[in-house]
Amino acid sequence: MTRIALYQANTGVDPHKNARDIEQAVAMAAAEGAAMLFTPEMSGMLDGNRDRAAANIRREEDDVTLAAARAAAARHGIWVHLGSLALDRGDGRWANRAFVIDGEGEVRGRYDKMHLFDVDLPTGESWRESAVYAGGDGPVIVRGTPAGDLGLTICYDLRFPALFAALAEAGADAIAIPAAFTVPTGKAHWHVMQRARAIEAGLFVVSAAQDGRHEDGRETFGHSLVIDPWGEVLLDMGEGKGLGFAEIDLGRIREVRGRVPALDHRRKIGPVSD
Incomplete structure (x- = not known):
């Protein structure tokens, strides 16, 4: 059994x-x-005011949150999955980038969010990530973390099951889905999609989330989750900032896949006939 922690945040500007x-x-x-x-x-920063945010966007090597997380990981001997940071790519675009940091403070993996959230919601909210962010090029697994071989995704990636299938087929034991889900989409889809991704891939899902009303005026859904390969919810943090803990047993993956070996039965899907 491995004990993991989730930080449910109310990140400001x-x-x-x-x-x-x-x-x-x-x-x-x-x-x-x-x-x-x-x-x-x-x-590192949640700010929908892009002009104000731009004054605080840095290159990876100059980012204060990444530096602080690396130093703290080394000081306390704990791995950290830094869900994502807004970073300057150096080409006029920003990256929404996740990091896995080991217990010595070394960066063991990076992932840039592949699917960008461009949507107009019935509430009047409008989000256009692609206006300033560039999408990532492909899936990433970080081998040998305390949570096993860890697949990396970010928020809106949750809606694209092919990404999760690719990570599962590449040997992931767990998939991280750090998020800043809106309240309307969270209420409608957060729990059901999280459980579906865990069940489909037959692995653990670990989803640390933003929660509450933020300094920039947005409101996020919270409910950081840990879900096992059978779809059982091991942790649901509900609302409020703080830490939550869960125990994960990687042997559960073998047990569940033995009962429902869907990954072994998956076939390549060809063109659709009409």
Whole structure:
């Protein structure tokens, strides 16, 4: 059994304050015996005002939250999945990038969000990630984390099951889905899609989420989750900022896949006949 921690955040517009919150979460998770901490999408800054946000966007090597997370991981000897940061790619576009950091503070993997959230909601909310962000090129697995071989996704990726199938077929034991889900879509789809992805892929899903009303005025859904390969919810943090903990047993993957060996039965789908 491996003890993991999830940080449910209410990230604001000041990267320095958010970095201090991450440092505190790392220390608390380690003190409670967690081998790995998972944080949400946009852990370094959540700011819908792009002009204001642009003043705080940095290259990876200069980002204060990444530096703080690496230092805290090394100080406390705990792995950290930094759900994502908004970073300057150096080509006029931003990246929504996740990091896996080991217990010595070294970056063991990176993933840029592949699917960008461009949508107009019935509430009047409108989001256009593609206006400033560039999508990632492909799936990523980080081998040998305390949560097993960890597949990386971010938020809107949840709606694209082919990505999860590819990660499962490449040997992932768990898939991280850090998120800043809107409240309307969260209420309608968050739990059912999380459970579906875990069941379809036959692995653990670990989803640290943003929650509550943020400084920039948006409201996020919360309900950070850990789900096992059978679709059972091991942790649902509901509402409110804080840490949650779950115990995961990677042997459960073999047990579930032995009962329903869907991955072994998957066939390549050809053109559709009409």
